Amino acid sequence: MTQDSEKLSAFLDGQLSVAETEAIEQHLQSDPELQAELEALMGADQVARDEFDEMIRAPVPLDLARAIQEAPEAEVANAPVAPAAGRSWLAALAVMLALFVGAAGGYWTGQSRAPAVASAPGWLQDIAEYHAIYATQKRHLVEVPASETEHIQTWLSNTVGAAVAVPDLSGQGLEFQGARLLVAAGKPVAQLMYLDEDDRVVALCLIATDTPRAGFAERTIGVFNMVAWGGAGANFVVVGDDDRSDLRAVAEAAATQV
Amino acid sequence: MGQNVSDLKREMIALLPRLRRFAQTLTRSAPEADDLVQDACLRALSRASLWDPAQPLDRWLFRITRNLWINEVRKRQVRMGSGHIPAEDSVELVTTETGEARVAARQLQGKIEQLPSDLATTLLVVxxxxxxxxxxxxxxxxxxxxxxxxxxxxxxxxxxxxxxxxGGLQ
Structure with a gap:
């Protein structure tokens, strides 16, 4: 009996021979008990897949991604030093988004950074962790490509809970690449990715808020410059490398379109 | 070569969610799983020259992860005085966490968590x-x-x- 049941399970996995598969299929047609057992096994598979799916959504610790990213090249046989592309994004975007999320909570006062950090460790951790994964993805920079801009706007607006429009920043030399959804302690953040002609990334992030900030604020964090502002129901921030002097113009151009 | 290594790292980082899930299913402990994944990735990087890019990276890393875990389990078995045990049984070894830490660190969800590790791991990979x-x-x-x-x-x-x-997720 167990052997038959094992075969039924293997049948589900497509691991039986043609003859065995046909035999099971034939039995199934005439044996309600076997059908019920198959359904129970399929139900188990569904629960397993749901739970395993749930596990994969858990944020990855930043330390883990960093340990791999920073593994000394000396450990790698015959490998010359590789460019640390993406690494700076990793750390600095985490910091930037930490502040950004603080801003969404009303902590972007321009005076004290400590309360934001102290009050929202969960958010910071989440954002940093997601970024440990995404910020290094040169070949997978975005989740949804620019070719699906209409979908991006609908999808992110519905998810983030504020109107997400994709600004045309070609006047600033930036080409839209696509978008990502980030999640910070359960709060969704829309991230629109742009590349300049040197393939440097400029990101525009948006988070819904009831208390949008007034005016533009500029900041340099680590190797990044950013410009934050508030709009209807949302706070925004534009971020790019710290040698860029055009982010204020980018932000102002974006602000007229979002 | 250097480019290959940074590509490899990028692909590894992209695989982290799946590697962690695999390691959590093996170890039944989130902290142990992260240590294991880190060890496995560093081990893989130290042997990058052995990796055939035509082979799927995920499967290579799963194998390294699984082998490292079995070695770890065997070491602990020896330290605990139970001597050498067959690989098939060794994954059942309980980890060193206290019950409280165990609950705090739990990553496996609901019903899967209640399965023995060998069953859960087989179910995951298949x-x-x-x-x-x-x-x-x-x-x-x-x-x-x-x-x-x-x-x-x-x-x-x-x-x-x-x-x-x-039924369903609880």
Whole structure:
């Protein structure tokens, strides 16, 4: 009996021979008990897949991604030093988004950074962790490509809970690449990715808020410059490398379109 | 070469969610799983020259992860005085966490968490990661018949729990 049941399970996995598969299929047609057992096994598979799916959504610790990213090249046989592309994004975007999320909570006062950090460790951790994964993805920079801009706007607006429009920043030399959804302690953040002609990334992030900030604020964090502002129901921030002097113009151009 | 290594790192980082899930299913402990994944990735990087880019990176890393874990389990068994044990049984070893830490660190969800590690791991690699029975047998170092019987026992156990509790994610 167990052997038959094992075969039924293997049948589900497509691991039986043609003859065995046909035999099971034939039995199934005439044996309600076997059908019920198959359904129970399929139900188990569904629960397993749901739970395993749930596990994969858990944020990855930043330390883990960093340990791999920073593994000394000396450990790698015959490998010359590789460019640390993406690494700076990793750390600095985490910091930037930490502040950004603080801003969404009303902590972007321009005076004290400590309360934001102290009050929202969960958010910071989440954002940093997601970024440990995404910020290094040169070949997978975005989740949804620019070719699906209409979908991006609908999808992110519905998810983030504020109107997400994709600004045309070609006047600033930036080409839209696509978008990502980030999640910070359960709060969704829309991230629109742009590349300049040197393939440097400029990101525009948006988070819904009831208390949008007034005016533009500029900041340099680590190797990044950013410009934050508030709009209807949302706070925004534009971020790019710290040698860029055009982010204020980018932000102002974006602000007229979002 | 350097470019290959940074590509490799990028791909590894992208695989982290799946590697962690695999390691959590093996170890039943989130902190141990992260240590294990880190060890496995560093080990893989130190042997990058052995990796054939034509082979899927995920499967190579799963194998390294699994082998490191088995070595760890065996070391602990020896320290605990139980001597050498067959690989097939060794994954059942309990980890060193206290009950409280165990609960705090739990990552496995609901019913899967209640499955023995060997059943859950087999179910993961076959049902979710898409290994054939033969591939799973090779990864887990057990006969194909064992994979088949584990798949059935895993499903049967889950089905029973679903029948008891009414099913779904709790």
């Amino acid at each position: 049902s979710v990661e898409g290994y054939s029975y033969a591939e799973a047998a090779e990864l887990l170092d057990v006969p194909v018949g064992t994979v088949m019987s584990r798949m059935y026992r895993a499903r049967k156990t889950l089905a029973r729990k679903i029948a008891e509790t009414g």
